[in-house]
Amino acid sequence: MNPFLEKPKKIESQVMNWKMLAPKPYNKEEIDPFTRVRCILMNGTEYEAVWSKHHAHRHCADNDVRRCIAMIRRMEQQQQKLIAGLKPIDENILETTIGYEQLAVDLTAFLGNRATDKNVKNALDFALLEDFDHLYRYANLLETDMGEHAEKYVGSYTEIMPGRPTIAHHRHPYDSVKKSISNKKADPITKCDVMIITAAEQQTMNYYMNLGAFYKNQKGRELYTEIAMVEEDHVSQYGSLIDPTATLCEDLLMHEYVECYLYYSMLNDESDPNVKKIWEMLFQQELTHLHEAVKLLKKVDGKEWQQVIPNGEFPELITFRNNKEYIRRVLGKTVSLTGDREGYIDVKKLDKSDNFFKYNNKVNSSPEKELGHVVICDHIKRFGEDYRVEDAPHPVKALKDRKSDNISVGRE
DSSP: OOOOOOOOOGGGGGOTTTTTTSSSOOOTTTHHHHHHHHHHHHHHHHHHHHHHHHHHHHTTTOOOHHHHHHHHHHHHHHHHHHHTTSSSSSSOOHHHHHHHHHHHHHHHHHHHHOOHHHHHHHHHHHHHHHHHHHHHHHHHHHHHHHHTHHHHHHHTTSSOOSOOGGGGGOOGGGOOOOOOOOOOTTTTHHHHHHHHHHHHHHHHHHHHHHGGGGGSHHHHHHHHHHHHHHHHHHHHHHHTTTTTTTHHHHHHHHHHHHHHHHHHHHHHHHHOOOHHHHHHHHHHHHHHHHHHHHIIIIIOOOOOGGGGGSOOOSOOOOOOOOOOHHHHHHHHHTTTTEEEEEEEEEESSSSSSSHHHHHHHHHHSSSGGGGGHHHHHHHHHHSSSSBBHHHHHHHGGGGGOTSSSSOOOOTT
């Protein structure tokens, strides 16, 4: 599929009325977990699309260009509202959060497994273990506070067990800045993937920043606060991978191309008939936005789309699937890593005066009170052990104990 060769419809035909923006929500008791995950991914993709265009709007002096961007942005605001409306009213903050973390885990694992750029792969594998641990912490909170098992929401696709412990995730900001890719040299998958994962993690960060304060008790509020700070780190890491030299119009073209690619992937991967129809409609709309971006690239930069995306054919489509073995391999090999400026290093090799220890010890001045740890200890106190869904014993010996929460791995 080459979206540049498709014939788009007029953008004015995309204006929706209020009824169209109120879709039938999915049933949280019956929906396939990966349909929920797709909805979260595409909601975040549209959120990124809207805010990137607001950023472009504020850095452009040509009102004709700004009007064109405003028109596309308005249509994407509609798309975001439509997708957000698929979430049912009876799905609470924490249940939705389980979906966010399953997305973070399985999307990151899929992208990391196929990554061709070593720098990008290292970044994906590194953050994967942290999102994996977040899923574990939230799952334990879910059973403690609501008596529900997260397995109900993730199905048999994703294991739930400790990753790199959350207490070890807090690094100095300097260590979140990585080497950016070059759009002129990177392959299509790499260019798409750094934008996809940045948008996905940014949505998670924003969700926790805002809705975490609405949680029903103080312990949960503080857990959201802690993990939201980790998501800030992830967004900084992933955002630093994106080529910063792209022009406004080159960036716009890449955003629209990635949206087309994602909707086409979701369309081909979706199992729910109702949601599948929505992906089809929004893919057609994004074709129009892409072709509008082609016009702007020509008008403003004097470039053809081939100068930005030489081969318009979509790379391998994204499919959501079981990534358990891949995650276990990454856990076994990299659980003790931490950030080290542009790279990563085993925490045991760091000097005690390193910024990681200064920052982590400042944030975690009382490790026993760190909320990720408290949530697991409370669960163990109440149920006798932590909540897990494991197909086999944990691949890291230090993280096998279900009656004690480890706060040393990746930190000491």
